[in-house]
Amino acid sequence: MSKINPEFTNELKKFGAVNINACYNCGNCTAVCSLSTEDNSFPRMMLRASVLGLDTKIETSLDPWLCYYCGECSETCPREANPGELMMTLRRWLTAKYDWTGLSGLLYTSIPALIIGFILVAIAIIGVGYTMQFNVESIMEFGHDFEMFAIMGVFSLILVPNIIRMFWFTVLKEKIKVPLISYIKGVWDLILHMFTQKNALTCENNTFRWFEHFLIVIGYLLLLFTTVFLNWFETENTFVIWLGYIVGAIIFVFTFDFILSRIKKSKELSKFSHPSDWLFVIWLFLMGLSAFIVRIFIDTDLIDSNIWLYFVHLIILAQWALLIVPFGKWTHFLYRSFAMYFKKLEEDSK
C-alpha cells in the first residue's frame, strides 16, 4: 500500500516540473526512449507516480538516474507534458532527498536562500583575505589548502553519507538481497559509468553532446588534479602549466557552448532551465575562465598588482566547492553512476 502526498505535484513544480498534469498515459515517452527496456521501462511510470503523489515510490526508484535527457520523449509527447524535464526534476528532488543536511532542497527551491548562500561564501573569503592583509603569497597558499580541505570535507561529511542514504532508500529499504560478490563485480561498471557516462551514447543523435560532456568531465577532473595535486598556480613545471592551460580552455569553451544552447533554447533539453542548471554551467565556465586568466597573470608577473583577480577566482571556487558540488547539480556525477551500480546489484539479486 502506498500513501498519497497530495502536495507532491506542487512540490515538484518548485523543483522545475512543467505541465506534468497534462499527461494522458499513452506511453509514447517510454516507447520512444532508446534507453528504456522491457526490464527498465521509464519515464511514464515516474510521471504517473508524480501526478498521483506517490513520492515514496519515486524515493526508492533509480529510474530517474537512468535517463540522460536526450529530450526525445518531450519532443514527441502528444500532450506536451515534458516527461524529459520531469526526469530532470526528479533528479533534483532525489538529490534533495538523499542530502541529510536538507540544504540541497533549500537551495533548489528558494532563490533567496541561494543568493544568501553565495553572498555568505564570498564574504567569508574576503574576510579571510582581510585577516591576511591581502598578501599574495599567503592567500595563494590558503587557496591551495582550502581546495584540499574543501574536497575532503565535502566528500566525507556530505557526499559519502548521502550515497549511503541513497543506498538505504533504493536497496536496503527495498529489502533487495544482493550476493556479496556482486558488490565487487559491479565496481568496474561503477567507475566506467562515472567517467564515461557511456549509456548516454545509446540516446539517439547524442554522440556530439556526449563528447562535449565527456570532455568537460575529463577537463574538470584534470583541472582539479592539476590545481590541487600538482599545485598549478605555484608550479614551475612547463608540462603542468600547459596541461592546466589546455584543460582550463576546454572547460570554458565547452561550457560556453552549453550556456549558449540554454540561452537559445536550441535543443529540447535546454528548453527549460532551472536556476540550478544556470548556476552549474555558468560557475563551471567562470571557474575555467578565471583559472586560465589567473595563470596568465602569474606567467606575466602581473598577479602581485592584481590580487583582486585571484580573489575573484577563489570566491568562484569556494562557491562552487561549498555549494554547487555538495548540494547542486554536480552530485549527478556520483548519484548517476551509483544508480547504475545499484541497478546492477538489483538485477544480480533476481
Place this chain on the structure above:
Amino acid sequence: MAENTNNNEYDVLVIGGGIAGEEAALNLANQNFKVILVEKDLSLGGKMIHLSKVFPTLDCAACITTPKVSETARHPNIHIFTYSEIENIEKKSEREFNATLIEKPTYVEDNCTGCQLCEEKCPVIVKDQYQWDLVGRKAIYIPFSIANPRIAAIDIDNCILCGACEKVCPADCIDFTQIEKKSQIKVKAVIIATGYNLFDAKIIKRYNVGTVKNVITSMQMERQLVPTRPFNNVLRPSDGKMPDNIAYVLCVGSRDETVGNPICSQVCCMYSTKQAQLIMGALPMADVTIYYINIRAFGKGFCEFYQQAKGMGVEFVKGKVARIEQGEDENVILRYEDIIKGTVQEAEHDLVVLSVGILPNTDYTGFFKNGGVEQDKFNYVKQTDELLSPALTSINGVFAAGTSTGPMDIPDTILSAGAASSETASYLRKAK
C-alpha cells in the same frame, strides 16, 4: 439538371458535394429554394462514397449514399457544378451575396456516355487517387465506378496529348480546347460544407511512412474492403501476400499536440473496430490487433460494437505506438509501452494500418472577400452559437454543415446538415 435561366441567380450556394452538402441542398430544394451546389472534385459523394461499411450497423456505405447522390443530381431545383471552385464571395447586404465561380476544364464534354473506350486506348498510367494510390489509372479516366456524373475527365498534368482518346471516342466529346470558365452568380445565403482532410502520416517522422514497407493508411484499407475494391481481396502492398497478422495504430495525427491537432477525431476508434470486423470476414485466419490510447465508443450501439469486435477475437492493446520500423520478411515492427503491464514491448506484424485522423479543410478561409469566416482555435469554421444554433457562423447568412465545423461521424453530419438547411430556410423566409 435544371437549366440556369434567371441570370445566374439562386437562393442558396452550397459549397461541397459530400454527404453534408447533398443533405443540406436536398432539404432546401425540396422546399422550393433554388440551390447551386459547387463541388471541387470530379464527382459528388465526398469521402463517404469511398467507404465500405458504416459503423455500428455495418450497412453498405455506397448503398446509403448513392441514392442520395442521384437524388441530388436529378433534383430540378439543384444546379450542380462539379470540378468547380469558388474564387470569392462578397456579401453586399443581408440576403445578397455575389460569388465568382471557376469551372475547371475536364477536356470532356457533358455528352460523354461513360463507355470507357478512351480509357482502354490511353497509354499513360498514373496512380489512382480514388483508390488512394493502391492501383493505377489512365490519364483519361472515369473517376470511379459509382461516380456521379459518370463521365470521363482528362488529367492534363499527366496527359501526353497523343490524341488516342479523341480518335476512339464514339460520342465525339473530347475537346482539348476547353479553358477555365469564370462566372458571376448571385445568391441569398451560403452553406459551407467543405468537409475535412485526412492527416498525412509522413509528418510523424518516427513512423517512417514511405520507407517502411507494408504500412498503409486506414483509407487504403477501407478501399480494400469495399465491393468495388481493386484486388478483390485484402493484400499487403509490398509482395501481394494475404496478411495474417494485422495491426491498427490509433490516434495517428489526432490527440497530438506535436502535429498541431490536439483533439479527438471521433471516428477512428469505431472505423478501426469496423475494419477489424470486416477483415475477420475477408481473412478468417488473420489476427487483428488494435493499439489504442483510449477506446472512445460513446455513440448509440458503439460500445456493443466494440464488445462485439472483442468477442470476435480482435485484440485491443492499450499503448500508443511510438516507433515503426522494418522487420524481417518485409514485416513491420511496432514499439510501444503496454500500459497494463507498464513495460516497453516490440511486436511484429505483416501489415500495419495507420488510423489517420481528421484535419480541418481550411479552403473556406479564402472564399470571402472582405472579412472571412472566423475560425475556431482548431481551424474549423467557428460556430458562433455552438450550443443553441450550431450552424451559425461569424457572417450572418453563411451557415456551416458537417465536418467543416469539427470532426463528426456520418449520422452527426446528416444532423448538422439538417440544422444548417433549417437555419438557412428561416433566414431566407424572414425576407419574405
